Amino acid sequence: MATMPASASDLLKSFKLKTKQQELLIRVSILCLVYILAFITRLFSVLRYESMIHEFDPYFNYRTTLYLTENGFYDFWNWFDYESWYPLGRIVGGTLYPGLMVTAVLIYRILRFLRFAVHIREVCVLTAPFFASNTTLVAYFFGKEIWDSGAGLVAAILIAVCPGYISRSVAGSYDNEGVAIFALLFTFYVFVKAVNTGSLAWSLASAFGYFYMVSAWGGYVFIINLIPLYVLVLLITGRYSMRLYVAYNCMYILGMLLAMQIRFVGFQHVQSGEHMAAMGVFFLMQVFYFLDWVKHMLSDTKLFQAFLRITVTSAVAVGGIALGLGMVSGYISPWTGRFYSLLDPTYAKDHIPIIASVSEHQPTAWSSFMFDFHILLFLFPAGLYFCFKRLSDATIFIVMYGLTSMYFAGVMVRLILVATPAVCLISAIAVSTTVKNLTVLLRSKNKVVQTGSTKGSGGSKSSSKALLDQSQPFQKNGAIALLFGAFYLLSRYATHCTWVTSEAYSSPSIVLAARGAHGNRVIFDDYREAYFWLRQNTPQDAKVMSWWDYGYQITAMGNRTVIVDNNTWNNTHIATVGRAMSSYEDEAIEIIRSLDVDYVLVVFGGVTGYSSDDINKFLWMVRIGGGVFPVIKEPDYLVNGEYRVDKGAAPKMLNCLMYKLCYYRFGEMMTEYGKPPGYDRARGVEIGNKDVKLEHLEEAFTTSNWIVRIYRVKPANNRWWLNRYKFG
């Protein structure tokens, strides 16, 4: 480049890239394409619906982000929210993971600084796809670190479209997981890098990665348990090294100090049972270091053996006693219910109905594994095989990450998300190694001389090459067939991923779409209709009671105070609402009045056939209510253990508040041609109580497809003059 080319051909030659440069160019362009692909494949919902926030929790995140943009960080940090958990309120700054909101606002500020007039909503909607793109980059580097750059590239491609990850990171699903998976993978990558290099800088980076993860998602507990476990395994397998010591100590100490800055975590990080493993391993590391030093000092092996025995025993004893004392004195808090339910899948079902009631906390079905992983499910064991064949500190890590996260994915549906990066990485190793071996086989015939000189990655591989070189010629054809097979599988994977993304994971669930009789798309926008009605046409300080699922949406979109919401921190309060819903009207009105409720909101799918409505959720209300108030008994609502709403339903069921509110005046309604009036399309039966009379509540609003029904609580009779002032 420095010398001036003499002629045109020389000039052309100087532009011709060397093989290494070509490879770099291809790699960079593939990464760029993957980066873009990961982003655009998540935009189905934006194109099909609109740029909107999805589901339930993201609405809370959006609301807090709005608050953060409008009022600044200090107000956000000290925010006491009067609009939720009436009359208790919620200390928002101290009970959330602020990472997501801060990230979104930071992106928003940067864009604003660069003079892009964006709305904060657009930023929120696109945060998850953006971080998914970044995750692919991290996956590439991670793959490169544990195997080679080929595996890294494949990992990046696999994770870019893997449905298990897309399910939580489509545009609009503005949830903690969106940024947390990036943070998780980044922390792991940097930690592995730190262990491989022993560099203080990398372990510092992993501490910051961990801090970001802690600030973003409660799933950080996985990191703080997996890394100690990994370190422990390395210690047991005799892979203790100075690199590991530096990496872990720096990461743990700094990470802990940083994590304690998050108010929601605070001193839990040193006090709660879930974090004790990390501390134990930290002390164990010091014992190891000490022993190492002593071993270095003592020349006598026998003496050292004795010393070792004494030290290890006393260390374990001291640790055990400290733990026991901590537990007894209450200084170390026991494991939380969620943690228990992870270790014992049946725990939640028996003890905490509120965790069990959430569909994403259910144990995973095989079909959803297949749905979310597709061919990765078969490639995963193959990748594990390759990892075991080439065991190193890094591969041990990815194997442990893969196995533990697969276990958790089996326990809870939503944890498939955590397993996805590991599954992608391990599968990428399988794909990359197989394809590489096959292509080497194909090329070896022509370049017999060169095979020896190509960079062999391991002794076993070059020996296999030598073996293959001597084999029969039609093995080449077999290799071609296998290659095509691999590409066929991968292309099936790509099709499957696109299909799943477009069909299953891209609906906002706040707007429902259905096919009309003529094949046209019918949109049910009832949720927003009701929330906007609440926002516009009820008094500013109105209190709305609904089942907790809709709490976040009512506060965010309806801008009204709710009794309970999706942050299920107070079981008693939720149980009170559950009790009100499952009592007779005149008993319920006492509870409703005591909670100072003005409006009651129920979701009802009987007209449209929308099945996730309150009648179908009702048994959980009964269970949760009954868990705190034993007057509510589940068998009262069942007939021979069967849940029904038609004529054969239990009398208590037919007269409880929820039934009345859902089916009020539904008996006059013709829903389907050829069926009697009051035919419930969601459950496919004619309702049992068509003559619903309400005494203390009156219908205030019902949406056009009846999905949301809002009732006004009538003022108590003898105090009408008081309430007149309230309602204006």
Next chain:
Amino acid sequence: MEARIRARVNLALTFFALLFFVAGSSPPRQFVISNAERRIDLSSHIINVHLTLKVENAGTRPASEVVLALTPTEVDHLAMVDASAIKGKRKKTTSLRLEVKPTELPDAPPIDTKYFTIYLANPLNSGESTTLEVLYVFTHFLEPFPAEIAQSESQLVFYHDTALILSSYHIKQQTTFIKTPSTKVESFIRMEPTNRVGTEIKYGPYEDRPPYSISPIHVHFENNSPFAVVEELVQEIEISHWGNIQVTEHYKLIHAGARHKGVFSRVDYQSRQSSNGASSFRYLLARLPPRVHSVYYRDEIGNISSSHLRTDSLKSELQIEPRYPLFGGWKATFVIGYGLPLQDFLFESSDDKRYLNFTFGCPLIGMVVDKLTIKVVLPEGSTDPSPVVPFPVEHHLEAKYSSLDVVGRTVVVLEKKNFVPMHNSHFQVYYSFKPIFMLAESLMLASAFFMLFVACVAYIHIDLSIRK
């Protein structure tokens, strides 16, 4: 409450009118109205009063200022007053718009009567007469009674007025016609001769009434027309010299009729449309300019899917449906946005300036707008803007930062209160703009990318490691 005040004002008026006769001081009263005909249209919540006056100069000198009198309540609700002179007989009439200005009459009777002066084009000589047509438009003038109605009831309203036209001149003969939207009239006060035929009530003719004579009447009738009022409309017109005008309209809509009381039943509303929610409304129609594109309709929580756009070469019609039907007292806020081709609205004037020619008004048909704010966002780098509006408005300047703006765009803000569809007319905003500014943003982007690539090249070629 308002009715009572109005009655009291009316009483006071009568009292002072009498007092005034006793006192006998004379205002500049040169004119006599030989014939007055008033047609009051009550079919919607915007009240149009057409007043035809035959004015005769009974004084000695030529005069050119005719004074109209209105009660204070009328003035509070007056959205518009417009006068024109009628020339010619029978079919060959031509009308000439005349200037009308609010005035104070210092030696008028000591009552709260407000005055408007019509300035005739040519002074009227002694003994001559001319015909004037005056249009008053009143808003928020009908008083719902009962003030709260249930879903199945229809809306009844009161209209208060006087059977005799309030005037500072002697009226020789006068008649008033009141047109109601339907034949359902609960009650009305008679003042003989009074006659009711179909949807029309006729008061008069009354002969020889002295100045300031009034006679309070009311009409109580059914009016189920949508009482749709836009409490606030902010219309933002953003000009881009790259070929587009982006219009964004923020509406705050309210049903200003009788308040909805008690239950809203969807069953009744769906199955018995005719007898239920008669006064409520579901659809609104917006008339947009032709060749409109990228229309959207949304609110704070997202897109509203219930809207239809019909376009043809002359106009575009956007039918929108708020998220829920609006009953009395219910509110809805929403945003309509659309793009328009630049060449239809932006022109170059002779003095090397550019000007935007746009409709001053609310595209929604039949709306009263309590407060209309029009913001014209000029391109970055434009200077000395000056608006030209056919009626008085308040205006000031603002700055706005849109995408890739460094110094901000000049915004001309025009504000008008109590706006009715009759105001719809064109206005212009003149400004100077150098075409070189059009390239500023693209150059900025290009240089930013250039810098990025330079930085990349530099990074690759520089060894940043501290180790050697």
